[in-house]
Amino acid sequence: MSEKSAKLVTACVVLIGDEVLSGRTRDANLGYIAKHLNQIGVQVREARVIPDIEDVIVATINEVRARYDYVFTTGGIGPTHDDITADSIAKAFGVPIGLHPDAMAILGAHYKETGGEFTDARKRMARIPDTATLIPNSLSKAPGFQIGNVFVMAGVPMVMQVMMDALTDRLEGGATMQSRTVSAQIGEGTIAEKLGELQKRFPDISIGSYPYYRGKTFGTSLVLRGTDGAVLDVATGEAAALIRGFGVEPIAGDPV
Amino acid sequence: MSEKSAKLVTACVVLIGDEVLSGRTRDANLGYIAKHLNQIGVQVREARVIPDIEDVIVATINEVRARYDYVFTTGGIGPTHDDITADSIAKAFGVPIGLHPDAMAILGAHYKETGGEFTDARKRMARIPDTATLIPNSLSKAPGFQIGNVFVMAGVPMVMQVMMDALTDRLEGGATMQSRTVSAQIGEGTIAEKLGELQKRFPDISIGSYPYYRGKTFGTSLVLRGTDGAVLDVATGEAAALIRGFGVEPIAGDPV
Numbered sequence: 001m002s003e004k005s006a007k008l009v010t011a012c013v014v015l016i017g018d019e020v021l022s023g024r025t026r027d028a029n030l031g032y033i034a035k036h037l038n039q040i041g042v043q044v045r046e047a048r049v050i051p052d053i054e055d056v057i058v059a060t061i062n063e064v065r066a067r068y069d070y071v072f073t074t075g076g077i078g079p080t081h082d083d084i085t086a087d088s089i090a091k092a093f094g095v096p097i098g099l100h101p102d103a104m105a106i107l108g109a110h111y112k113e114t115g116g117e118f119t120d121a122r123k124r125m126a127r128i129p130d131t132a133t134l135i136p137n138s139l140s141k142a143p144g145f146q147i148g149n150v151f152v153m154a155g156v157p158m159v160m161q162v163m164m165d166a167l168t169d170r171l172e173g174g175a176t177m178q179s180r181t182v183s184a185q186i187g188e189g190t191i192a193e194k195l196g197e198l199q200k201r202f203p204d205i206s207i208g209s210y211p212y213y214r215g216k217t218f219g220t221s222l223v224l225r226g227t228d229g230a231v232l233d234v235a236t237g238e239a240a241a242l243i244r245g246f247g248v249e250p251i252a253g254d255p256v
Numbered sequence: 257m258s259e260k261s262a263k264l265v266t267a268c269v270v271l272i273g274d275e276v277l278s279g280r281t282r283d284a285n286l287g288y289i290a291k292h293l294n295q296i297g298v299q300v301r302e303a304r305v306i307p308d309i310e311d312v313i314v315a316t317i318n319e320v321r322a323r324y325d326y327v328f329t330t331g332g333i334g335p336t337h338d339d340i341t342a343d344s345i346a347k348a349f350g351v352p353i354g355l356h357p358d359a360m361a362i363l364g365a366h367y368k369e370t371g372g373e374f375t376d377a378r379k380r381m382a383r384i385p386d387t388a389t390l391i392p393n394s395l396s397k398a399p400g401f402q403i404g405n406v407f408v409m410a411g412v413p414m415v416m417q418v419m420m421d422a423l424t425d426r427l428e429g430g431a432t433m434q435s436r437t438v439s440a441q442i443g444e445g446t447i448a449e450k451l452g453e454l455q456k457r458f459p460d461i462s463i464g465s466y467p468y469y470r471g472k473t474f475g476t477s478l479v480l481r482g483t484d485g486a487v488l489d490v491a492t493g494e495a496a497a498l499i500r501g502f503g504v505e506p507i508a509g510d511p512v
Contacts, residue, residue, distance in 0.1 A: 018464050021300050022435070023290035024479060025466075027283070030305070034279035044277050046312075049286070049303040052464070056302075079445040080465035081452035121448030156467060179278070189335040192377030196337035208274050208308070209336035210281075211412060223280060 007174035011037055012064040013047040016057060016085055017075040017155055020049050028157045029074045036164055041173025042070060052076055057088035065092075065150050070171065072164075075155030077144065079121040085152060086145070090129035093147055100128035103143050110141040136166045146170065175227040180236040183212070184243045184250040185219040194242050195222070202235045204228065212255055219255055263430035267293055268320040269303040272313060272341055273331040273411055276305050284413045285330045292420055297429025298326060308332055313344035321348075321406050326427065328420075331411030333400065335377040341408060342401070346385035349403055356384035359399050366397040392422045402426065431483040436492040439468070440499045440506040441475040450498050451478070458491045460484065468511055475511055 013033050019025040027049070034044040045068060050056050057076075065071045076085030090097035103126035111118040125142040128134065135144035135151065137159055144153045144163045153163040188211050199207045205226040212219055222239050226232045243250040269289050275281040283305070290300040301324060306312050313332075321327045332341030346353035359382035367374040381398040384390065391400035391407065393415060400409045400419045409419040444467050455463045461482040468475055478495050482488045499506040 018462065018481070019466060019479065020286070021290060021303065022294070022433070022481070023287040023300075024435070026287050030276070031279040031282050034277060038278070044279075045307060047277065047305040051301060078465070078467065079448040081448070081455045082462075082464050116443070116445065119445060119449060121452070122445040124448070125445075156469070158469065177278070179280070187372070189372065189375060189378040189381075192335040192337070192380070193375060196377070199337045206274065206338075208338050209334065210275060211334065213412070213414065223275065225274070225278070 009042045009070070009172065009174035010045045010068045011042050011070040011072060012068040013044055014060060014064065014071060014073045015047065015049045015075060015155075016052065016073055017049075018051050018082075021051055029155070029160055032157065032161060033072055033074075033164065036168075037070075037072075037171075037173075038177050040168060040171055041176045042171055043175075043177055052082050052084055054084055054088045054091065057085065058092045061089060061092040061150060065148065069149060071150045073150065073152050074160050077125065077142065077152060077154055079119075079124050079142075083124065086127050086129065089147060089150065089152055093129060093131075093150075095130040095147075097127055097129045099123060099126045100132075100134065100145075102134055103128055106134075106141055106143060135163045138162045138166070177225050177227060178229050178232055179223055179225045180232055181221055181223050181253050182236060182239050182243065182250045183219060183221040183253065183255040184248045185217055185255075186243060186246055186248045187211075187218070188220045190246060191220065191242060194245070195239075198235070198238055198242060201238075202226075202231065205232060205235045207235070207239070214255060221254060265298045265326070265428065265430035266301045266324045267298050267326040267328060268324040269300055270316060270320065270327060270329045271303065271305045271331060271411075272308060272329055273305075274307050274338075277307055285411070285416055288413065288417060289328055289330075289420065292424075293326075293328075293427075293429075294433050296424060296427060297432045298427060299431075299433055308338050308340055310340055310344045310347065313341065314348045317345060317348040317406060321404065325405060327406045329406065329408050330416050333381065333398070333408060333410055335375075335380050335398075339380065342383050342385065345403060345406065345408055349385060349387075349406075351386040351403070353383055353385045355379060355382045356388075356390065356401075358390055359384055362390075362397055362399060391419045394418045394422070433481050433483060434485050434488055435479055435481045436488055437477055437479050437509050438492060438495050438499065438506045439475060439477040439509065439511040440504045441473055441511075442499060442502055442504045443467075443474070444476045446502060447476065447498060450501070451495075454491070454494055454498060457494075458482075458487065461488060461491045463491070463495070470511060477510060 388403035
């Protein structure tokens with residue numbers, strides 16, 4: 001195992017906005033971010049959903065940026081009064097905030113091209129904390145930004161995704177977590193003891209057991225995760241054999 | 257306004273499990289819990305997604321149970337080795353954990369009826385922290401539990417939902433947050449300044465502005481939230497008038 005593959009690089013995702021907390025909107029960003037980051041060797045270890053309240057944003061960011069290698073936020077960087085993420089992040093880092101010349105140029109050119117008025121409200125989207133660097137937004141232009149280990153992105157999924165693509169080169173990944181899934185129409189409780197023994201024999205693999213229901217059938221998906229593909233393959237083979245020991249044929253992957 | 261309707265009762269939702277953090281599963285519980293709780297006057301103010309790691313569960317629970325009126329957890333109460341929520345919650349409260357007689361009776365009867373073996377692994381689902389009270393599970397029988405202001409529920413959405421129904425009578429709600437939505441094919445940036453003025457005139461109403469994209473059309477949904485329906489109606493009328501002032505006809509509700 002190389003030194004690079006052994007290092008665990010961690011991240012926290014902070015979803016900022018009342019709309020997910022109220023149940024109005026179902027978050028679509030966490031899963032994308034988690035999968036994307038894992039591909040480059042960054043593991044999301046925690047996520048938080050918090051409201052558009054300055055004190056909460058400041059306290060949350062300062063807590064998680066000290067605890068994780070990277071922090072990714074979504075939401076609250078638009079032109080309206082409830083977009084308070086940039087100001088809150090500046091406060092968290094104790095730096096001033098003002099109109100960023102590059103952001104002003106990008107947005108100025110955009111509104112000139114589209115014929116929209118570059119209002120004071122829209123200039124709000126050029127407010128960037130001092131010392132931050134911009135994250136390009138190829139879709140709707142208004143940039144995100146990076147300050148320290150915190151990456152501030154839009155909440156609209158399409159825009160977040162182009163920002164994530166644009167910032168990926170700045171991240172230094174470590175071990176990539178691989179996963180294998182084995183499913184079978186068998187109860188968790190039936191295999192639980194043998195599964196616990198299997199987990200003990202593979203301490204570097206994390207074995208998750210997830211019951212599923214599909215109409216009138218039910219079963220269990222075992223998800224094995226680890227950084228060493230060869231060990232993972234062996235453990236997955238043993239998990240399948242374990243299920244077969246109960247007279248049930250497992251399938252690779254999720255239940256159909 | 258009655259005293260009851262004026263009190264703000266808060267909650268935090270803690271989703272426990274690696275499957276949401278890895279992006280494998282998209283959470284389906286937060287939205288349900290948030291909507292359900294709001295109907296009885298409990299506001300979800302924060303949500304956290306954390307992995308199946310004891311230290312993290314203990315620290316998170318102790319932090320949020322001190323900060324919010326109620327805490328609701330989902331996940332990690334099944335029969336397998338990765339189901340460590342009950343033991344972690346016991347540790348957070350500093351109480352012993354053991355087989356709960358009522359939970360043993362419920363599960364014993366269930367496996368007798370269904371012909372399944374009541375294995376040691378399945379008995380794990382009867383491990384309940386001392387002083388906790390059970391939350392009935394009419395679907396798959398294995399109970400959740402309440403200890404102090406923390407309610408521990410299953411992660412499978414159908415099971416979580418019957419537990420939530422069963423525990424609702426124990427909650428004391430306060431103000432119910434009502435919401436109104438107005439949408440229009442207009443950019444956020446266009447209305448942002450007027451909207452900020454509207455927000456200032458209605459300090460007890462929270463006005464959220466959410467851009468949307470529907471194929472080639474885009475627009476903005478304004479979501480107004482507050483506890484006083486009459487004030488909310490007035491503010492919503494003014495928001496609609498504000499949009500009309502830009503020559504665009506708003507619609508009530510989400511964009512079609």
